[in-house]
Amino acid sequence: MSKLRSAPTLDDVARQAGVSTATVSRCLNAPDRVVEATRQRVMQAVEALGYTPNFAARVMAAKRTFTIGAIIPTMENAIFxxxxxxxxxxxHKRGYTLLVSSSAYRPEVExxxxxxLVARGADGLLLIGHDRNPQIHDYLERQKVPAMVAWSYIPNARAPSIGFDNRQAMQALADRVIGLNHTRIAMISGVSEGNDRARLRIxxxxxxxxxxxxxxxSLSIIETSYEVENGAEAFARLISQSPHPTAILCGNDVLAAGALRQAQSMGLNVPEDVSITGFDDIELARIVSPALTTVHVPHREMGSKAALELVEMVENSTPGSTIRLQTEIVERQSLGPANNS
Amino acid sequence: MSKLRSAPTLDDVARQAGVSTATVSRCLNAPDRVVEATRQRVMQAVEALGYTPNFAARVMAAKRTFTIGAIIPTMENAIFxxxxxxxxxxxHKRGYTLLVSSSAYRPEVExxxxxxLVARGADGLLLIGHDRNPQIHDYLERQKVPAMVAWSYIPNARAPSIGFDNRQAMQALADRVIGLNHTRIAMISGVSEGNDRARLRIxxxxxxxxxxxxxxxSLSIIETSYEVENGAEAFARLISQSPHPTAILCGNDVLAAGALRQAQSMGLNVPEDVSITGFDDIELARIVSPALTTVHVPHREMGSKAALELVEMVENSTPGSTIRLQTEIVERQSLGPANNS
Incomplete structure (x- = not known):
């Protein structure tokens, strides 16, 4: 049979309607889920091409809800x-809708x-970090819901992950700080229990x-939750030590913004009197003054690659790849040479 | 029959187990949804009290998923x-889990x-603002899924709402600005199409x-999306006018943070050379320097009251109340008297 005369496929319909194949599947299997204008465009393409979905394809398509869940520790700041x-x-490009939950860093809420999300029919889940009760992964396996971990790269962990080496990234930044002759160094960290990212950065x-x-x-560490106020309080405690630290590494940019605000309210100049560094390179890092020297995390690359991997796991039952992304140090104005006077 | 001997109720079980009645319902009707430790505590209370759920109560309970959906315009900054x-x-206190979606301010995505969320069984929805295709509310009524609108108070609108009077709040702030002898005033607004909050603030x-x-x-207005970069760009355009505005009202704190950063990078002093105001009073408003004079929105009060109202609508099929909250002007350092030289 010539190509011209072969039966039209789902791909043909998608191309003609200018939508993804997942959207075509949804129009056929769950039309109530599709915006009316899109549904009409797809149904016109179905009619124009004379497409008849084959039974197996319909059953396969119907098994999915085209819903992906993500559980993040917090929405309160812009980290995620x-x-x-x-x-x-x-x-969205692949026809999936995202539903997000935030656990407030509480394992039982997660x-x-x-x-x-599983009970509501999510086809797959994105989770943050590796620290959790392993029974949850047993449960997800029984339910046949694939899960991908982001924000933390750990090879051979229970779930595939896409992220960066938190330990190596903080080591590189701390090395830069020590290279500027800082020897009295302190750290304001997130709570490390149940948080592999925080623990690895320490x-x-x-x-x-x-x-x-x-x-x-000799590293003084205060662990506290990731809020501006807490960064400010921890800074006040650390700077009251005698002799006080000349550089304070913060577990993320939010804590660093709080430390910076506290330094200013105490009349200290950053970085002349004390250096402060962040982690994540969220927008906040460039808004505060002085702007933060921090670790740049490839947020968008991590998010889009996680989506590609997870959709692959959902659609083709693959085990998922573990991917390591690179971070880099962004030098701005909050880190300077040590004032060891 | 004496009270002591009356049959134990769902309330009794909840009290004994130290959980909400909704959690007890879930343990009985959807045990897979409940954290194991909680389920065991509840089942111990059920056994100790000899509680037997009556059939009607179980059917009623089973009709619910204890899932609430919220669709917000963006997660990219901390506005919501x-x-x-x-x-x-x-x-959470009432036994419901929240699933959130973000529409990127696109009506078709919303x-x-x-x-x-309806297809996934949400018992009720929280939506932001009133501007949307009325057919969506028809659809929600047919599906019997109650919806509550937040962030915008409009009496007699299609859906009940909890929020504040955006128009009156911005009027009060602009009046304060004019009282400081500003006559050349400009505004950096969010995109007003499809966004009642932005339109009412203008x-x-x-x-x-x-x-x-x-x-x-005479009010020069630039409409742009709510991102720091856009605030910076809009500021640069407005300040190049001759004579330039002496005060720039921003549609939210994120735009104001961008305007402030741009002013600083152009060597302008705020508020001596130009005043900048925000809206929302998110944490960012206190982190930037100078801190923003802005409109304080009672975020937490709005969120918790919205939850109470929506649960009431879900559990008792009430139509929902429309509630107006108060805003207030927070004076910090970014607004000063006009420099009309």
Whole structure:
């Protein structure tokens, strides 16, 4: 049979209507889910081409809800926002809708939200970080709902992940700080229990001290939740030490913004009196003054690649790849040479 | 029959287990949805009290999914984050899980997300603002899914709403600006099409000019999407006018943060050379320097009251109340007297 005369496929309909094949499937299997104008365009293409969906394809398509769930620790600041936006945009292109839950960094809330999203029919889940009760992954396997982890790269973990090496990234930044003659260094970290990213960043800072011949236990650490107020309070406590640290590494940009505000309200100049660094390179890092020296995380790349991987896992039952992305140090104005006077 | 001997109720079980009645319902009707430790505690209370759920109550309970959906225009900045967090906390107390979607300010995406959340069984929806195709409300009525609007108070609108009077709030702020002898005033607004909040804030600024005997059409307005970069670009265009405006009202704090950054990079002092105001009073308003004079929106109150109203609508089929909250002007350092030299 010549190509011209072969039966039209789902691909042909999608091309003619200018939509994804997933959207065509939805129009046929769950028309109530599709915006009316799109549905009409697709049905015109179906009619014009004389497309008849084959039974197997319909059954396969109907098994899906074209809904992906993501559970993030917080929406209160922008740490996850940009990556999640890219995740959603990529999913949207492929005909999937994203539903998001935020667990407030509480494992029992995350578990409840995972169960809710599975009960509501999510085809796949995006989770943040690897620290969680392994029974949750058993549950997801039984339910045949694939999950992808982001924001943390750990090879051979229970779930495939896309992220960066938190430990190595903080080590590189701390090494830069030590290279500017800082020896009295402190850290304001997120709560490390149940948070592999926070824990690995602390380890990275300690690695840098060790490699530079400093005592890793000399690193003063305050753990607190990721809010501006907490960064300010922790800064006030650390700076009251005598002698006070000349550089304060913050576990993220939100804590660093709080530390910076507190320094200013105490009449201290940054970086002349004390250096402050961030992590993540969210928009906030460029808005504060002085702008933050921080670790740039490829948020959008992480989000869109996570979407591609997860859709692949959902549609083709693949196990999912683990992908390591690169971070880099962005030098702005909040880090300077040590004032060891 | 004495009270002591009356049959134990759902309330008794909830009290004994220290959980909400909704959680007890879930343990009985959808145990897979409940965290194991909670389920065990509830089942112990059921056994200890000898509770036997009556059939009608079980059927009623089973009709619900204890899932609420919210569709917000963006997660990319913190405008909706704090209110949504309070909304979720209040829902959580009542045994409901929140799923969130973000529409990127695109009506067709919002419509698709509404349909997804209904298809996934949401018991009720939170929507932002009143501007949308009325057919969506017809659809929600047919599906018997109640919806509550937040962030915009409009009496007698299609859906009940909880919010504040955007027009009056911006009028009050603009009046304060004019009282400081500013006559050349400009505005950086969000895109007003499809966004009642943005449109009403523009009207409010014009009202203030009119009431103070200034020409409302003298207000230069740039509409742009709510991102820091866009605030910066709009500021650069407005400040290049000759004579340039002495005060720039921004449609929200994010745009104001961008305007402020641009002013600083052009070597202008705020508020000596030009005043800049925000709207929303998100955390960003206090982090930037100078801190923003802005309109304080009661985010947490709005979020928790919206949750109470919506749960009431879901559980008791009430039509929902429309509630007006108060805003207030927060004076910080970004607004000063006009420099009309």
């Amino acid at each position: 926002a940009r990556g999640l936006q890219a995740f959603q945009e990529e999913l 578990e409840e939200q995972i169960r809710t 380890e990275g800072a300690r690695d840098a001290l060790r490699k530079r011949g400093l005592n890793p236990d | 984050a704090r209110g949504l967090q309070a909304f979720q906390e209040e829902l 419509e698709e997300q509404i349909r997804t 009207e409010g600024a014009r009202d203030a000019l009119r009431k103070r005997g200034l020409n409302p059409d």
